[in-house]
Amino acid sequence: MSIDSVNTGQLLADEDDLAEADANAEVQVCGRNVEIPDHYRVYVAEKLARLERFDRSIYRFDVELEHERNRRQRKNCQHVEITARGRGPVVRGEACADTFYGAFEAAVHKLENRLRRTKDRRKVHYGDKRPVSLHEATAVTQLIDAAAAFTQDQNGVQEMSLDDHEPGRVVRTKEHPAKPMTVDDALYEMELVGHDFFLFQDQETDRPCVVYRRHAYDYGLIRLA
Known part of the structure; x- marks a missing residue:
């Protein structure tokens, strides 16, 4: 093995150690009619600790395992769903495989890609290229709805009461x-x-x-x- 490959491997190992040392998110692993061994819980915690670098606000990972009893689904009988909870909206990754290890790896890959895209979208942009946040978009929508309601009230247009509401109509x-x-x-x-x-x-x-x-x-x- 060359010196460069040794150094590279050592750097990757050091980065993983730092990620695990800085991990502070709680990991909850549960299963539906599935017994989860301790070594699998350790494996899950070590893998998820590396994802916290994408969002330091993540405080909990919920990992749910479920076994599909349908014999026709043997190749995808093990299902794993991972939910990352932080200050923003929850981000999920789920996958199926013939083993819980394979399903977990696929789910982690999906979750990592989504967390990475979320991190990239949170980067600061300037001028007109700056994206509109969910909070800003919601605030604008609320202002529009409030203005519309005020205008209708000023013009004497009253909202329909619950008693006057007829089902099956498009109301919004x-x-x-x-x-x-x-x-x-x-x-x-x-x-x-x-x-x-x-x-x-x-x-x-x-x-x-x-x-x-x-x-x-x-x-x-x-x-x-």
Whole structure:
């Protein structure tokens, strides 16, 4: 082994040791009808400690294991879901494999990519290139709704009471600017806000599409023909 390779390996080992030493997030591992050995908990804690460098506000990782009893799903019978909780919205990563180790590695990979993109988006930009934060967008929406309600009240237009409400009617309409994005980015945005679906403009087809969460721990995509 060359000196350069030895030094590189030593540096990587030192970085991992520092990441584990600085780890302060709590790791909770639970299973649905699954017994979790102590060595697996240690393995999970060591892996997740390295992800805290992307977001120092993370205070807890929730890891949930579940075994799929369907014999037809033997290759993907082990499911792992990881939820990172910090000051911002929760970020999740989940995957299925034939072993809990393989499913955990795949879920960590997804979670790491999403945390990395979140960190990149939080970087400071200047001028018009600065992205609008979720807090700012929510504040603007609240101001618009308040202004609309005030205008309606000033014009003598009264809101319908609950007694006058007729079911089956569209009572609210929202319009959002559509920025073309990939399916992966749409899934990321859906996971970031914690919704079960997300409407977006597909960058590939330039058509409106919807991604949604399925019950079998995977996702679906609806495209207009």
